[in-house]
Amino acid sequence: MSDDKLLVVKDLTTTFATAGGDLTAVAKVSFDLERNETLGIVGESGSGKTVLSRTIMGLQPRVNTTVTGSSIIDGFEVVGASENDKRTIWGTEVAMVFQDPMTSLNPVMRIGKQIDEALRVRLGMNRKDAKARAIELLELVGIPSPAQRYNAYPGQLSGGMRQRVVIAIALACSPKLLMADEPTTGLDVTIQAQILNLLDELKERLKMSVILVTHDLGVVATRTSRIVVMYAGRIVETGTTRDVFYHHRMPYTRALLESSPKVSNKSHTRLVTIPGRPPNLLDLSPGCSFAPRCKYATGQCHSERPELRPSIEPGHAFACWNPLPVNAEATLP
Amino acid sequence: MLRYLTKRLMLLVGIVFVISVGSFYLIHLLPGNPATVILGFGATPEAKAILYKQLGLSKPIYLQYFVWLGNILHGNLGISFISQTTVSSVIRSALPIDGEIIIISQILAFAAAIPTAMRSARKPDGIVDRVLGATSFTLLSIPPYILIVVLVLFISIKLGVSATGPSAYVSFGTDWITNLESLSLPAFTLATGSFVVYYRVLRSDLIATLQEEFITMARSKGLSQRRIMWRHAFRPSSVALLGAASVNIGGLLAAGFIVQYLLQIPGLGYTLILAINSSDFLVVQGIVLTVSVLVVAVNFFFDFIINIVDPRISRE
Amino acid sequence: MSNFSLEDAALMVERPEKSEPLGLFFWICVFWVGLNIFGAIFANVLPLQNPLFGNYNAVNVGPSLHHLFGTDDLGRDILSRVVYGSRVSITVGLGAILIGYGIGAPLGMLAAYRRGRFDAILTTIMYLLLAFPAIIATIAVLSFWTPRSLFKIIVVIGIASVPLVYRVIRTATLSVATKDYVIAAKVQGATDRRILLKELLPNIAPIALSFFLIGVATIIILEGALAFLGLSVNPPTPSWGNMINEARTVLSQNVWLAFFPSLALCLFLIALNFIGDRIRSHFDVTEVKL
Numbered sequence: 052m053s054d055d056k057l058l059v060v061k062d063l064t065t066t067f068a069t070a071g072g073d074l075t076a077v078a079k080v081s082f083d084l085e086r087n088e089t090l091g092i093v094g095e096s097g098s099g100k101t102v103l104s105r106t107i108m109g110l111q112p113r114v115n116t117t118v119t120g121s122s123i124i125d126g127f128e129v130v131g132a133s134e135n136d137k138r139t140i141w142g143t144e145v146a147m148v149f150q151d152p153m154t155s156l157n158p159v160m161r162i163g164k165q166i167d168e169a170l171r172v173r174l175g176m177n178r179k180d181a182k183a184r185a186i187e188l189l190e191l192v193g194i195p196s197p198a199q200r201y202n203a204y205p206g207q208l209s210g211g212m213r214q215r216v217v218i219a220i221a222l223a224c225s226p227k228l229l230m231a232d233e234p235t236t237g238l239d240v241t242i243q244a245q246i247l248n249l250l251d252e253l254k255e256r257l258k259m260s261v262i263l264v265t266h267d268l269g270v271v272a273t274r275t276s277r278i279v280v281m282y283a284g285r286i287v288e289t290g291t292t293r294d295v296f297y298h299h300r301m302p303y304t305r306a307l308l309e310s311s312p313k314v315s316n317k318s319h320t321r322l323v324t325i326p327g328r329p330p331n332l333l334d335l336s337p338g339c340s341f342a343p344r345c346k347y348a349t350g351q352c353h354s355e356r357p358e359l360r361p362s363i364e365p366g367h368a369f370a371c372w373n374p375l376p377v378n379a380e381a382t383l384p
Numbered sequence: 385m386l387r388y389l390t391k392r393l394m395l396l397v398g399i400v401f402v403i404s405v406g407s408f409y410l411i412h413l414l415p416g417n418p419a420t421v422i423l424g425f426g427a428t429p430e431a432k433a434i435l436y437k438q439l440g441l442s443k444p445i446y447l448q449y450f451v452w453l454g455n456i457l458h459g460n461l462g463i464s465f466i467s468q469t470t471v472s473s474v475i476r477s478a479l480p481i482d483g484e485i486i487i488i489s490q491i492l493a494f495a496a497a498i499p500t501a502m503r504s505a506r507k508p509d510g511i512v513d514r515v516l517g518a519t520s521f522t523l524l525s526i527p528p529y530i531l532i533v534v535l536v537l538f539i540s541i542k543l544g545v546s547a548t549g550p551s552a553y554v555s556f557g558t559d560w561i562t563n564l565e566s567l568s569l570p571a572f573t574l575a576t577g578s579f580v581v582y583y584r585v586l587r588s589d590l591i592a593t594l595q596e597e598f599i600t601m602a603r604s605k606g607l608s609q610r611r612i613m614w615r616h617a618f619r620p621s622s623v624a625l626l627g628a629a630s631v632n633i634g635g636l637l638a639a640g641f642i643v644q645y646l647l648q649i650p651g652l653g654y655t656l657i658l659a660i661n662s663s664d665f666l667v668v669q670g671i672v673l674t675v676s677v678l679v680v681a682v683n684f685f686f687d688f689i690i691n692i693v694d695p696r697i698s699r700e
Numbered sequence: 701m702s703n704f705s706l707e708d709a710a711l712m713v714e715r716p717e718k719s720e721p722l723g724l725f726f727w728i729c730v731f732w733v734g735l736n737i738f739g740a741i742f743a744n745v746l747p748l749q750n751p752l753f754g755n756y757n758a759v760n761v762g763p764s765l766h767h768l769f770g771t772d773d774l775g776r777d778i779l780s781r782v783v784y785g786s787r788v789s790i791t792v793g794l795g796a797i798l799i800g801y802g803i804g805a806p807l808g809m810l811a812a813y814r815r816g817r818f819d820a821i822l823t824t825i826m827y828l829l830l831a832f833p834a835i836i837a838t839i840a841v842l843s844f845w846t847p848r849s850l851f852k853i854i855v856v857i858g859i860a861s862v863p864l865v866y867r868v869i870r871t872a873t874l875s876v877a878t879k880d881y882v883i884a885a886k887v888q889g890a891t892d893r894r895i896l897l898k899e900l901l902p903n904i905a906p907i908a909l910s911f912f913l914i915g916v917a918t919i920i921i922l923e924g925a926l927a928f929l930g931l932s933v934n935p936p937t938p939s940w941g942n943m944i945n946e947a948r949t950v951l952s953q954n955v956w957l958a959f960f961p962s963l964a965l966c967l968f969l970i971a972l973n974f975i976g977d978r979i980r981s982h983f984d985v986t987e988v989k990l
């Protein structure tokens with residue numbers, strides 16, 4: 052049944068042992084992803100998006116980290132697999148575009164070599180073919196005069212160019228699933244749109260599935276078929292992009308939408324601001340994590356955690372004791 | 385890059401100037417008339433004349449410096465009043481021995497420090513890391529002159545390994561195997577001291593580098609641990625290692641002096657101590673000058689290498 | 701690496717202010733250092749035999765109840781000589797580092813606080829001096845500046861350590877001087893003197909203390925080296941360095957003669973280094989490259 056899906060995530064939980072106690076950054080997350088689909092993961096800063104996307108592909112830190120549940124990528128169970136086994140799917144089945152292009156490239160290695168390396172180690176190409184392919188990839192991601200840039204160090208490129216290089220590296224071994232973790236956060240506005248459009252175009256051309264992580268709903272509005280909304284490490288609402296935008300039931304989703312820059316003015320630079328502070332993951336209440344900031348909160352919200360439950364549309368679910376009315380047609384974006 | 389190198393080169397010239405003034409002034413620390421102290425009371429007028437010419441002693445002090453400097457620049461460091469040979473020839477025959485000891489010790493130190501630091505950094509605070517940490521900490525507190533005494537006691541005296549004890553030195557040209565044997569304990573002693581420094585510096589830098597995002601990126605490409613460690617972590621961290629090696633060179637020479645002295649190996653150190661004890665001050669001055677300039681030159685050279693390894697530095 | 705992401709910043713803020721406990725071994729080391737200093741100060745009051753008096757009837761005897769550490773080749777009591785020997789090491793170590801701190805620390809703090817031309821000139825000078833290998837400079841000066849005395853040794857090593865102390869203190873002060881509360885104090889019109897003493901000094905104290913102790917250890921090693929080269933105090937005055945040096949000629953007859961001063965020296969160094977290292981990690985100051 053599930054083997055036609057590219058990715059099946061079930062009850063995925065990531066816990067870090069920190070000096071201040073156990074910190075559960077991702078809690079019981081379940082969702083799946085079709086082939087050639089683009090899924091959005093949204094949430095405030097610190098909601099666990101990066102940890103979730105890394106855990107899905109098994110790339111969480113190797114020390115002081117515990118993962119339970121299951122994450123199956125094209126039939127491969129990632130949770131519990133050894134680093135050696137995971138290496139067989141990294142790059143070729145699943146690859147990641149990192150959040151910050153300033154830190155995700157090795158500063159003392161020529162960018163060409165950083166692309167070559169994946170091709171030679173993973174695909175067994177020889178030096179010459181790898182170089183030719185690397186230049187092709189640089190061209191594919193829209194880097195001008197790729198043959199010269201091949202020899203550049205990351206420090207000699209702008210942020211946008213570096214992010215293109217990061218994308219080229221991720222695409223090098225033609226992965227089936229591309230995880231894009233806030234691929235545009237560090238970039239300025241005009242570049243952001245270029246990078247997102249590039250990802251869209253490549254996805255169609257290379258027949259990939261994409262998970263697009265962002266704290267900005269404007270980014271996912273036109274690019275994803277479905278959205279997962281996260282808060283304090285949990286999914287609090289999920290559904291088609293349309294349902295999440297226009298039929299959302301969870302007050303947090305509403306707040307997120309309201310604080311998001313309008314799609315029309317194309318400015319995704321502002322950070323999400325919702326009144327109140329994000330929760331301290333080391334000290335979570337037994338109830339709804341959003342309760343301290345929620346204007347609909349009742350006594351039950353503080354004492355009992357709401358589980359995800361279906362809304363009326365198929366595939367639409369939310370976690371809230373006092374959901375917004377069904378026909379709360381938002382005037383948003 | 386070019387601008388950076390020019391700047392460093394100017395600094396180098398400045399440092400060499402300071403060193404030359406310092407070395408020059410050493411003679412004037414001697415109590416009384418330098419000529420009398422250096423040559424003793426029974427000196428012949430000819431010897432005195434040569435010394436006056438060498439040091440420009442009849443002139444005011446700042447002119448003396450230039451006379452002296454002019455001689456130095458012509459390779460004339462004066463004449464040893466004990467052996468009656470030129471100081472430069474004394475240095476030329478002793479220096480290669482120091483070079484040999486230091487090069488062997490550095491090869492040993494790097495060969496030990498790099499793999500152990502990598503092993504430690506892979507699991508900080510793990511059992512291997514703790515053992516290595518405690519060991520390196522203890523070694524840090526054992527001065528070279530104690531280590532060499534212990535080594536001589538056990539290896540040369542108790543085990544009776546040939547050609548390792550005092551006065552066993554044979555030149556490389558005469559018999560290279562015995563030569564290596566006779567330098568093995570000194571090289572090992574210096575290597576131990578360097579190993580501790582390199583291990584600690586590289587370990588902490590590797591731990592920091594391994595936290596970097598580009599390491600996670602390298603993992604996500606499906607590269608092996610080994611490759612990540614060598615190609616992605618070691619290269620940026622090696623800058624810290626080279627820096628440590630560069631700073632270490634002065635201490636290394638000094639430790640070499642003591643070890644040579646104890647085993648009567650006729651390198652610069654042994655020569656220096658003999659010269660000090662026999663008040664052969666021009667030899668002392670010549671060795672101090674040569675060694676200081678060499679240290680600075682080595683530092684400059686390391687700087688240059690660091691630049692090649694890490695292109696970020698010259699750009700900043 | 702100069703860049704770090706928002707994530708790192710968040711991690712830093714969230715990381716609870718927790719420091720490692722000092723631990724039992726730390727206190728053992730403190731006790732040991734204290735004991736050594738006590739011994740050095742009260743050596744002539746303690747029930748020790750005369751370190752200079754040789755008993756020719758008991759030459760090179762091993763440890764016994766009579767002579768706990770045995771006697772040397774002149775029949776002198778090794779225990780007594782080890783205790784007296786600590787005087788030279790400790791005096792040189794402390795004296796020289798005090799000179800280094802007396803000159804280097806105020807200059808380093810002022811330079812980091814004032815910045816500008818003062819800082820630029822001073823720092824360039826110090827870096828020029830730093831390039832002169834300190835150990836070789838010390839050997840050079842001591843071999844010419846005769847006759848040698850304990851005082852001269854302390855002064856020469858002390859001055860040679862000034863640029864090192866300057867660099868450590870300046871770097872430490874710089875990292876504090878740019879903090880918000882210092883800037884706030886400046887804006888509120890606090891006097892320079894007040895800021896230096898009340899805001900900066902307490903904050904750099906841990907790193908200063910840590911480097912102080914490690915500096916003492918380094919200088920004691922150096923003094924030992926000088927003793928080997930015959931550039932430190934002259935026998936028969938015992939020092940750990942010259943005791944080991946004398947012992948090595950009779951190594952095959954009497955191992956104890958080398959063993960005890962070596963052990964005393966190494967244990968004292970381990971204790972000093974450990975205390976220094978712990979203080980640094982306890983206050984979580986990142987390793988300043990020495």
Ligand SMILES: Nc1ncnc2c1ncn2[C@@H]1O[C@H](COP(=O)(O)OP(=O)(O)OP(=O)(O)O)[C@@H](O)[C@H]1O
Pocket residue numbers: 067069074076094095096097098099100101102103112150233266332706707710711714
């Ligand atoms: N290695 C780690 N050890 C301990 N806690 C961690 C670790 N990595 C992440 N966390 C914590 O997990 C939580 C989720 O972090 P995560 O980086 O996934 O958030 P995010 O949604 O990606 O935020 P952003 O939009 O800022 O990237 C944060 O509170 C963070 O402090």
Ligand code: SF4
Pocket residue numbers: 301302303339340341342343345346347348349352357370371372373374
């Ligand atoms: S469960 Fe309660 S607190 Fe949580 S979002 Fe719903 S109404 Fe608000």
Ligand SMILES: [Mg+2]
Pocket residue numbers: 100101102150232233707
């Ligand atoms: Mg993130």
